[in-house]
Amino acid sequence: MTQIIHKDVGTLGDLVGCHPELIHLCDEKQIDFCCGGDRSITEICRARGWDADDFLAEVRARIKSGEDGPVPTFETGQxxxxxxxxxxxxxxxxxxxxxxxxxxxxxxxxxxxxxxxxxxxxxxxxxxxxxxxxxxxxxxxxxxxxxxxxxxxxxxxxxxxxxxxxxxxxxxxxxxxxxxxxxxxxxxxxxxxxxxxxxxxxxxxxxxxxxxxxxxxxxxxxxxxxxxxxxxxxxxxxxxxxx
Incomplete structure (x- = not known):
């Protein structure tokens, strides 16, 4: 399962589904990634008054860190x-x-x-x-x-x-x-x-x-x-x- 990491591509839910380690980042920033996972990074940052590029940099850094997520990743079809x-x-x-x-x-x-x-x-x-x-x-x-x-x-x-x-x-x-x-x-x-x-x-x-x-x-x-x-x-x- 792959996901393009871009502020306007896909939803937060899609991104977290591909990279469960981002759940920890969402918890730290109190972002609803489950019921509210149908928003893009741009939409989330606009609502919070954040710079989307800065937040996207945090997302990429968390993914690059290799941190384990609290749930496994499941591939399409599983x-x-x-x-x-x-x-x-x-x-x-x-x-x-x-x-x-x-x-x-x-x-x-x-x-x-x-x-x-x-x-x-x-x-x-x-x-x-x-x-x-x-x-x-x-x-x-x-x-x-x-x-x-x-x-x-x-x-x-x-x-x-x-x-x-x-x-x-x-x-x-x-x-x-x-x-x-x-x-x-x-x-x-x-x-x-x-x-x-x-x-x-x-x-x-x-x-x-x-x-x-x-x-x-x-x-x-x-x-x-x-x-x-x-x-x-x-x-x-x-x-x-x-x-």
Missing amino acids: VAPLIDYILDRFHAGHRRDFEALVQMAGKVWEVHGAKWPRMGVLSQLIDHLIKDICPHMLKEEQILFPMMLTQDQGRQGPVMCPSGGPAGPIAVMRKEHENVGELLASLAVVTDQFTPPTWACPTFRSMFALLKQLSEEIRLHVHLENNVLFPMAAKGKSNVPGG
Whole structure:
């Protein structure tokens, strides 16, 4: 997978998909590379008031450094390996984290709810996040991913992709990703960027650490789907019999 490094060519999502090491640069500069990855470097810099050439120099330097990214790079056509990676790391991982998070949040609410008034809002946000993501993952597992795998198999043989292909479900998933992104932003605000109070007990601190880790993992999850997997499916559609 290659990407021309130019401020007006391609989107940030495309660039990060080819060079996952840029995720660290995006985090440092608080740039949304997952749900907001459909913008060019020029658009991002114009919105921030940055010099695009200076930022582009930082991008090239980070790529040249050889730094490892937090997720692997997947080549065009690696639909099945990418789906397996998403299922193993993110779907299974989110479910484990949610279970631990609910237990910790319950303990913190019981012991510190009165001392930290924002705990009620935080508990509601956690509940909304879980109720958004768990059904979302099920729809991917039961509908979208099998459809994508059928389409991918169709490139090599007579397997027919269901009528309409995955475009419709992908549009729904993208919209749901935006909703999750808004919840993550709200979580960051309520927790002061996941910074626990100075008086917080070990369970309280562990809850904030898990929330931060979960937020980072969800953003990586959304990035791999929005900027890597979904474009793969769009490119493969024309090669599918009947597609």
